[in-house]
Amino acid sequence: MKESRLWFLQFLTGAILLFLLTMHMGIMHLEDIFGFISRVSGAEPLDWKAVLHRSKQVAFLVVNIIFLGSALFHGLYGLRNILIEAIPSKKFGKILGLVITIFGIILFLYGSYATIGIYVKKF
Amino acid sequence: MKKVEIESKLINFKILRYNPDNGKPEIKEYKVEIKKGTTVLDALIFIKENFDPTLSFRYSCRMGVCGSCGMFINGLPALACQTQVLHLNSDTVEIKPLPNYEIIRDVVPDLETFFCKHKEIKPFIIRKDEKELENPTNEYRMTPEELEEISQFTYCIKCGSCLSACPTYATDSEFLGPQALAQAYRYMADVRDEGFNERLNVVDSPHGCWRCHYASACTQACPKGVDPALAIQLLKREIIFRMLGIKKEREGAKLYSPPKEKKIREGIPSPPERTVK
Numbered sequence: 001m002k003e004s005r006l007w008f009l010q011f012l013t014g015a016i017l018l019f020l021l022t023m024h025m026g027i028m029h030l031e032d033i034f035g036f037i038s039r040v041s042g043a044e045p046l047d048w049k050a051v052l053h054r055s056k057q058v059a060f061l062v063v064n065i066i067f068l069g070s071a072l073f074h075g076l077y078g079l080r081n082i083l084i085e086a087i088p089s090k091k092f093g094k095i096l097g098l099v100i101t102i103f104g105i106i107l108f109l110y111g112s113y114a115t116i117g118i119y120v121k122k123f
Numbered sequence: 124m125k126k127v128e129i130e131s132k133l134i135n136f137k138i139l140r141y142n143p144d145n146g147k148p149e150i151k152e153y154k155v156e157i158k159k160g161t162t163v164l165d166a167l168i169f170i171k172e173n174f175d176p177t178l179s180f181r182y183s184c185r186m187g188v189c190g191s192c193g194m195f196i197n198g199l200p201a202l203a204c205q206t207q208v209l210h211l212n213s214d215t216v217e218i219k220p221l222p223n224y225e226i227i228r229d230v231v232p233d234l235e236t237f238f239c240k241h242k243e244i245k246p247f248i249i250r251k252d253e254k255e256l257e258n259p260t261n262e263y264r265m266t267p268e269e270l271e272e273i274s275q276f277t278y279c280i281k282c283g284s285c286l287s288a289c290p291t292y293a294t295d296s297e298f299l300g301p302q303a304l305a306q307a308y309r310y311m312a313d314v315r316d317e318g319f320n321e322r323l324n325v326v327d328s329p330h331g332c333w334r335c336h337y338a339s340a341c342t343q344a345c346p347k348g349v350d351p352a353l354a355i356q357l358l359k360r361e362i363i364f365r366m367l368g369i370k371k372e373r374e375g376a377k378l379y380s381p382p383k384e385k386k387i388r389e390g391i392p393s394p395p396e397r398t399v400k
Protein backbone atom coordinates (compact mmCIF):
# COMPACT_ATOMS: atom_id res chain seq x y z
CA MET A 1 0.00 0.00 0.00
CA LYS A 2 1.24 3.50 -0.80
CA GLU A 3 2.81 5.33 2.10
CA SER A 4 0.31 8.20 1.79
CA ARG A 5 -2.61 5.79 2.32
CA LEU A 6 -0.94 4.27 5.37
CA TRP A 7 -0.27 7.75 6.73
CA PHE A 8 -3.88 8.77 6.16
CA LEU A 9 -5.06 5.65 8.00
CA GLN A 10 -2.74 6.61 10.84
CA PHE A 11 -4.52 9.96 11.09
CA LEU A 12 -7.92 8.34 10.84
CA THR A 13 -7.21 5.68 13.47
CA GLY A 14 -5.71 8.39 15.68
CA ALA A 15 -8.95 10.35 15.52
CA ILE A 16 -10.99 7.20 16.14
CA LEU A 17 -8.82 6.27 19.13
CA LEU A 18 -9.11 9.76 20.58
CA PHE A 19 -12.88 9.41 20.57
CA LEU A 20 -13.11 5.77 21.62
CA LEU A 21 -10.45 6.05 24.32
CA THR A 22 -12.28 8.99 25.84
CA MET A 23 -15.48 6.95 25.81
CA HIS A 24 -13.68 3.94 27.24
CA MET A 25 -12.13 5.97 30.08
CA GLY A 26 -15.46 7.56 30.92
CA ILE A 27 -17.52 4.39 30.80
CA MET A 28 -15.12 1.81 32.24
CA HIS A 29 -12.84 3.74 34.59
CA LEU A 30 -14.87 6.66 35.83
CA GLU A 31 -17.79 4.58 37.06
CA ASP A 32 -17.87 6.55 40.34
CA ILE A 33 -18.49 9.78 38.44
CA PHE A 34 -20.68 8.73 35.54
CA GLY A 35 -22.17 5.46 36.84
CA PHE A 36 -22.99 4.37 33.29
CA ILE A 37 -22.41 0.63 33.56
CA SER A 38 -24.25 0.25 36.86
CA ARG A 39 -27.26 2.11 35.48
CA VAL A 40 -27.39 0.02 32.31
CA SER A 41 -26.52 -3.44 33.65
CA GLY A 42 -27.17 -3.12 37.37
CA ALA A 43 -23.63 -4.20 38.33
CA GLU A 44 -20.03 -2.91 38.61
CA PRO A 45 -18.07 -2.76 35.29
CA LEU A 46 -15.95 -5.82 36.02
CA ASP A 47 -18.70 -8.00 37.48
CA TRP A 48 -19.58 -10.99 35.31
CA LYS A 49 -23.17 -9.75 34.97
CA ALA A 50 -22.03 -6.41 33.56
CA VAL A 51 -19.41 -8.03 31.28
CA LEU A 52 -21.99 -10.43 29.89
CA HIS A 53 -24.56 -7.69 29.45
CA ARG A 54 -22.34 -5.43 27.39
CA SER A 55 -20.78 -8.30 25.43
CA LYS A 56 -24.21 -9.22 24.11
CA GLN A 57 -24.81 -5.73 22.65
CA VAL A 58 -24.28 -5.37 18.87
CA ALA A 59 -23.05 -1.83 19.39
CA PHE A 60 -20.40 -3.07 21.82
CA LEU A 61 -19.32 -5.77 19.37
CA VAL A 62 -18.95 -3.29 16.50
CA VAL A 63 -17.22 -0.63 18.62
CA ASN A 64 -14.87 -3.21 20.11
CA ILE A 65 -13.78 -4.49 16.72
CA ILE A 66 -13.25 -0.94 15.42
CA PHE A 67 -11.32 -0.13 18.61
CA LEU A 68 -9.19 -3.24 18.22
CA GLY A 69 -8.46 -2.61 14.54
CA SER A 70 -7.64 1.06 15.09
CA ALA A 71 -5.39 0.43 18.08
CA LEU A 72 -3.54 -2.37 16.30
CA PHE A 73 -3.00 -0.38 13.12
CA HIS A 74 -2.01 2.81 14.90
CA GLY A 75 0.38 1.09 17.27
CA LEU A 76 1.98 -1.27 14.78
CA TYR A 77 2.37 1.34 12.02
CA GLY A 78 3.97 3.65 14.59
CA LEU A 79 6.32 0.88 15.70
CA ARG A 80 7.20 0.10 12.08
CA ASN A 81 8.04 3.78 11.45
CA ILE A 82 10.30 3.97 14.49
CA LEU A 83 12.15 0.84 13.43
CA ILE A 84 12.64 1.79 9.77
CA GLU A 85 14.07 5.13 10.87
CA ALA A 86 16.39 3.45 13.35
CA ILE A 87 17.50 0.79 10.87
CA PRO A 88 17.42 2.49 7.45
CA SER A 89 17.73 -0.50 5.17
CA LYS A 90 15.25 -1.04 2.32
CA LYS A 91 15.45 -4.82 2.75
CA PHE A 92 14.83 -4.60 6.47
CA GLY A 93 11.91 -2.24 5.82
CA LYS A 94 10.22 -4.71 3.48
CA ILE A 95 10.71 -7.69 5.82
CA LEU A 96 9.56 -5.68 8.81
CA GLY A 97 6.47 -4.50 6.95
CA LEU A 98 5.54 -8.06 6.10
CA VAL A 99 6.17 -9.39 9.64
CA ILE A 100 4.22 -6.57 11.27
CA THR A 101 1.31 -6.97 8.85
CA ILE A 102 1.05 -10.70 9.53
CA PHE A 103 1.42 -10.15 13.28
CA GLY A 104 -1.28 -7.48 13.19
CA ILE A 105 -3.69 -9.62 11.21
CA ILE A 106 -3.21 -12.54 13.61
CA LEU A 107 -3.83 -10.32 16.63
CA PHE A 108 -6.87 -8.76 14.98
CA LEU A 109 -8.37 -12.15 14.16
CA TYR A 110 -7.69 -13.41 17.66
CA GLY A 111 -9.19 -10.34 19.30
CA SER A 112 -12.21 -10.36 17.01
CA TYR A 113 -12.70 -14.08 17.65
CA ALA A 114 -12.87 -13.39 21.39
CA THR A 115 -15.36 -10.55 20.94
CA ILE A 116 -17.56 -12.38 18.43
CA GLY A 117 -17.29 -15.58 20.43
CA ILE A 118 -18.73 -14.12 23.59
CA TYR A 119 -21.46 -12.40 21.55
CA VAL A 120 -22.73 -15.61 19.92
CA LYS A 121 -22.17 -18.06 22.77
CA LYS A 122 -25.19 -18.89 24.86
CA PHE A 123 -24.65 -18.68 28.64
CA MET B 124 21.39 42.48 13.15
CA LYS B 125 23.37 42.59 16.42
CA LYS B 126 25.02 45.93 17.09
CA VAL B 127 28.79 45.46 17.40
CA GLU B 128 30.59 48.15 19.41
CA ILE B 129 34.19 46.87 19.28
CA GLU B 130 36.35 47.62 16.25
CA SER B 131 38.74 44.69 16.54
CA LYS B 132 39.44 41.74 18.77
CA LEU B 133 41.75 38.75 19.08
CA ILE B 134 39.66 35.67 18.44
CA ASN B 135 40.66 32.07 19.03
CA PHE B 136 39.64 29.80 16.13
CA LYS B 137 39.27 26.10 16.92
CA ILE B 138 39.09 24.28 13.63
CA LEU B 139 38.54 20.59 13.13
CA ARG B 140 41.40 19.19 11.08
CA TYR B 141 41.20 15.86 9.38
CA ASN B 142 43.47 14.32 6.80
CA PRO B 143 42.06 11.00 5.56
CA ASP B 144 45.60 9.80 4.71
CA ASN B 145 46.87 10.04 8.25
CA GLY B 146 44.94 9.76 11.42
CA LYS B 147 41.98 10.88 13.40
CA PRO B 148 40.22 14.23 13.42
CA GLU B 149 41.74 16.78 15.80
CA ILE B 150 41.08 20.37 16.80
CA LYS B 151 43.75 22.94 15.94
CA GLU B 152 43.76 26.47 17.32
CA TYR B 153 44.67 29.70 15.57
CA LYS B 154 44.54 33.22 17.03
CA VAL B 155 43.48 35.91 14.57
CA GLU B 156 42.99 39.66 15.01
CA ILE B 157 39.46 40.25 13.74
CA LYS B 158 38.24 43.65 12.58
CA LYS B 159 34.61 44.75 12.42
CA GLY B 160 33.01 43.26 9.34
CA THR B 161 35.35 40.26 9.03
CA THR B 162 33.47 37.13 8.16
CA VAL B 163 34.37 33.59 9.18
CA LEU B 164 35.38 32.98 5.56
CA ASP B 165 37.72 35.97 5.63
CA ALA B 166 39.28 34.54 8.80
CA LEU B 167 39.71 31.09 7.22
CA ILE B 168 41.38 32.58 4.14
CA PHE B 169 43.66 34.59 6.43
CA ILE B 170 44.59 31.48 8.41
CA LYS B 171 45.30 29.57 5.20
CA GLU B 172 47.46 32.36 3.77
CA ASN B 173 49.37 33.20 6.94
CA PHE B 174 49.40 30.23 9.32
CA ASP B 175 48.53 26.95 7.69
CA PRO B 176 48.35 26.50 3.91
CA THR B 177 47.12 22.91 4.37
CA LEU B 178 43.78 24.07 5.76
CA SER B 179 40.99 22.93 3.38
CA PHE B 180 37.57 24.47 2.99
CA ARG B 181 35.10 25.19 0.20
CA TYR B 182 34.12 28.64 -0.92
CA SER B 183 33.31 30.45 -4.13
CA CYS B 184 31.11 33.54 -4.42
CA ARG B 185 31.80 34.84 -0.87
CA MET B 186 28.44 36.61 -1.00
CA GLY B 187 25.89 34.01 0.09
CA VAL B 188 24.58 32.82 -3.28
CA CYS B 189 26.61 29.74 -4.19
CA GLY B 190 26.17 27.63 -1.04
CA SER B 191 29.77 26.33 -1.11
CA CYS B 192 30.91 27.51 2.34
CA GLY B 193 28.35 25.77 4.53
CA MET B 194 30.01 24.89 7.87
CA PHE B 195 29.23 24.15 11.51
CA ILE B 196 30.10 27.41 13.26
CA ASN B 197 29.81 27.52 17.07
CA GLY B 198 27.38 24.63 17.05
CA LEU B 199 25.08 25.82 14.25
CA PRO B 200 25.12 25.27 10.50
CA ALA B 201 25.81 28.54 8.68
CA LEU B 202 27.46 30.04 5.61
CA ALA B 203 30.99 31.15 6.51
CA CYS B 204 30.79 34.10 4.12
CA GLN B 205 27.61 35.38 5.73
CA THR B 206 28.71 34.99 9.36
CA GLN B 207 30.53 37.95 10.80
CA VAL B 208 32.98 36.82 13.49
CA LEU B 209 32.24 39.63 15.96
CA HIS B 210 28.48 38.97 15.63
CA LEU B 211 29.05 35.54 17.21
CA ASN B 212 29.77 37.40 20.47
CA SER B 213 32.38 34.88 21.52
CA ASP B 214 36.15 34.93 22.05
CA THR B 215 36.29 31.42 20.62
CA VAL B 216 34.96 30.33 17.26
CA GLU B 217 34.61 26.60 16.71
CA ILE B 218 34.51 25.53 13.07
CA LYS B 219 33.62 21.99 12.07
CA PRO B 220 32.31 20.42 8.90
CA LEU B 221 28.53 20.16 8.49
CA PRO B 222 27.25 17.14 10.47
CA ASN B 223 25.37 14.23 8.85
CA TYR B 224 27.94 14.04 6.04
CA GLU B 225 31.14 12.09 5.53
CA ILE B 226 34.20 14.32 5.75
CA ILE B 227 36.50 14.56 2.74
CA ARG B 228 39.07 16.67 4.54
CA ASP B 229 39.14 19.28 7.34
CA VAL B 230 35.83 21.16 7.01
CA VAL B 231 34.95 19.86 3.54
CA PRO B 232 31.90 17.54 3.65
CA ASP B 233 31.09 14.96 0.99
CA LEU B 234 27.88 16.26 -0.59
CA GLU B 235 27.51 13.39 -3.08
CA THR B 236 24.48 11.80 -1.34
CA PHE B 237 22.95 15.26 -0.93
CA PHE B 238 23.08 15.88 -4.68
CA CYS B 239 21.90 12.34 -5.46
CA LYS B 240 18.78 12.88 -3.37
CA HIS B 241 18.23 16.19 -5.16
CA LYS B 242 18.53 14.50 -8.55
CA GLU B 243 16.04 11.78 -7.53
CA ILE B 244 13.17 14.26 -7.33
CA LYS B 245 13.81 15.52 -10.88
CA PRO B 246 14.50 19.20 -10.16
CA PHE B 247 13.30 20.62 -13.48
CA ILE B 248 10.02 21.50 -15.17
CA ILE B 249 8.40 18.38 -16.63
CA ARG B 250 5.99 18.83 -19.50
CA LYS B 251 4.13 16.38 -21.70
CA ASP B 252 4.85 18.51 -24.80
CA GLU B 253 8.51 17.59 -25.19
CA LYS B 254 8.77 19.29 -28.58
CA GLU B 255 8.05 22.66 -26.98
CA LEU B 256 10.63 21.98 -24.25
CA GLU B 257 13.33 21.18 -26.78
CA ASN B 258 12.44 23.95 -29.23
CA PRO B 259 10.58 26.62 -27.27
CA THR B 260 8.31 28.85 -29.30
CA ASN B 261 6.84 30.84 -26.44
CA GLU B 262 6.79 31.11 -22.67
CA TYR B 263 4.45 29.37 -20.23
CA ARG B 264 1.98 31.67 -18.53
CA MET B 265 2.53 32.22 -14.80
CA THR B 266 0.90 35.07 -12.89
CA PRO B 267 2.79 37.01 -10.17
CA GLU B 268 0.45 35.40 -7.59
CA GLU B 269 1.29 31.91 -8.84
CA LEU B 270 4.99 32.74 -8.69
CA GLU B 271 4.59 34.08 -5.15
CA GLU B 272 3.22 30.66 -4.04
CA ILE B 273 6.54 28.96 -4.77
CA SER B 274 8.92 31.90 -4.70
CA GLN B 275 10.54 31.30 -1.32
CA PHE B 276 11.28 27.67 -2.20
CA THR B 277 13.21 28.75 -5.30
CA TYR B 278 15.83 30.51 -3.16
CA CYS B 279 17.58 27.26 -2.25
CA ILE B 280 21.32 27.46 -2.93
CA LYS B 281 21.99 23.76 -2.13
CA CYS B 282 24.36 24.55 0.71
CA GLY B 283 23.42 21.40 2.63
CA SER B 284 22.74 23.16 5.93
CA CYS B 285 19.17 21.87 6.19
CA LEU B 286 20.17 18.24 5.79
CA SER B 287 22.92 18.69 8.38
CA ALA B 288 20.38 20.04 10.89
CA CYS B 289 17.70 17.39 10.22
CA PRO B 290 17.32 15.01 13.21
CA THR B 291 15.51 12.43 11.06
CA TYR B 292 18.37 12.30 8.55
CA ALA B 293 20.81 11.93 11.46
CA THR B 294 19.36 8.46 12.14
CA ASP B 295 17.76 7.55 8.82
CA SER B 296 20.24 7.89 5.97
CA GLU B 297 17.58 6.72 3.49
CA PHE B 298 15.41 9.76 4.25
CA LEU B 299 15.17 12.05 1.21
CA GLY B 300 15.77 15.07 3.37
CA PRO B 301 14.39 18.60 3.61
CA GLN B 302 16.24 19.99 0.59
CA ALA B 303 15.06 17.36 -1.89
CA LEU B 304 11.52 17.36 -0.51
CA ALA B 305 11.27 21.15 -0.52
CA GLN B 306 12.47 21.21 -4.13
CA ALA B 307 10.04 18.44 -5.01
CA TYR B 308 7.24 20.65 -3.69
CA ARG B 309 8.71 23.66 -5.52
CA TYR B 310 8.29 21.86 -8.84
CA MET B 311 5.09 19.97 -8.04
CA ALA B 312 3.37 23.23 -7.05
CA ASP B 313 4.74 25.12 -10.05
CA VAL B 314 1.81 25.80 -12.41
CA ARG B 315 4.05 25.20 -15.43
CA ASP B 316 4.92 21.68 -14.27
CA GLU B 317 3.10 18.47 -15.25
CA GLY B 318 5.32 15.99 -13.41
CA PHE B 319 3.38 15.55 -10.16
CA ASN B 320 2.74 11.84 -10.63
CA GLU B 321 6.28 11.20 -11.81
CA ARG B 322 7.73 12.68 -8.62
CA LEU B 323 5.04 11.12 -6.45
CA ASN B 324 6.69 7.69 -6.56
CA VAL B 325 9.83 9.22 -5.08
CA VAL B 326 8.31 11.42 -2.37
CA ASP B 327 5.41 9.12 -1.42
CA SER B 328 7.68 6.31 -0.26
CA PRO B 329 8.70 4.76 3.09
CA HIS B 330 11.64 7.20 3.39
CA GLY B 331 9.98 10.13 1.66
CA CYS B 332 7.98 13.05 2.99
CA TRP B 333 6.15 10.94 5.62
CA ARG B 334 9.34 10.49 7.66
CA CYS B 335 9.43 14.23 8.38
CA HIS B 336 8.35 14.86 11.98
CA TYR B 337 8.24 18.64 11.61
CA ALA B 338 11.20 19.36 13.88
CA SER B 339 11.78 22.48 11.72
CA ALA B 340 15.52 22.44 12.39
CA CYS B 341 15.96 22.73 8.61
CA THR B 342 14.02 25.99 8.55
CA GLN B 343 16.13 27.40 11.36
CA ALA B 344 19.35 26.35 9.62
CA CYS B 345 18.50 27.67 6.14
CA PRO B 346 20.55 30.80 5.38
CA LYS B 347 18.19 31.89 2.55
CA GLY B 348 14.83 31.77 4.35
CA VAL B 349 13.47 28.83 2.34
CA ASP B 350 11.41 27.09 5.10
CA PRO B 351 11.73 23.47 3.91
CA ALA B 352 9.56 22.30 6.83
CA LEU B 353 6.62 24.29 5.46
CA ALA B 354 7.23 22.92 1.97
CA ILE B 355 7.15 19.35 3.27
CA GLN B 356 3.87 19.89 5.14
CA LEU B 357 2.34 21.51 2.06
CA LEU B 358 3.59 18.56 0.03
CA LYS B 359 1.93 16.10 2.44
CA ARG B 360 -1.31 18.06 2.21
CA GLU B 361 -1.17 18.11 -1.57
CA ILE B 362 -0.61 14.35 -1.72
CA ILE B 363 -3.47 13.60 0.69
CA PHE B 364 -5.86 15.96 -1.13
CA ARG B 365 -5.09 14.29 -4.44
CA MET B 366 -5.43 10.83 -2.87
CA LEU B 367 -8.87 11.71 -1.48
CA GLY B 368 -9.94 13.35 -4.75
CA ILE B 369 -10.31 16.78 -3.11
CA LYS B 370 -7.85 18.15 -5.65
CA LYS B 371 -7.76 16.90 -9.22
CA GLU B 372 -4.78 16.52 -11.49
CA ARG B 373 -4.29 19.85 -13.23
CA GLU B 374 -3.05 20.71 -16.66
CA GLY B 375 0.17 22.63 -16.90
CA ALA B 376 0.17 26.36 -17.64
CA LYS B 377 -0.64 27.22 -21.23
CA LEU B 378 1.74 28.77 -23.69
CA TYR B 379 1.56 32.54 -23.71
CA SER B 380 2.02 34.60 -26.80
CA PRO B 381 3.00 38.22 -26.25
CA PRO B 382 0.69 40.76 -27.93
CA LYS B 383 1.39 41.18 -31.66
CA GLU B 384 1.11 44.95 -31.68
CA LYS B 385 3.52 46.65 -29.35
CA LYS B 386 1.86 49.63 -27.77
CA ILE B 387 4.45 51.95 -26.31
CA ARG B 388 3.24 54.50 -23.76
CA GLU B 389 3.65 58.15 -24.62
CA GLY B 390 6.79 59.82 -23.37
CA ILE B 391 8.86 56.61 -23.29
CA PRO B 392 12.09 57.27 -25.30
CA SER B 393 13.21 54.77 -27.95
CA PRO B 394 16.20 52.60 -27.14
CA PRO B 395 19.66 53.72 -28.45
CA GLU B 396 20.97 52.23 -31.69
CA ARG B 397 22.78 48.93 -31.39
CA THR B 398 26.55 49.37 -31.44
CA VAL B 399 27.16 45.76 -32.40
CA LYS B 400 25.51 44.84 -35.65
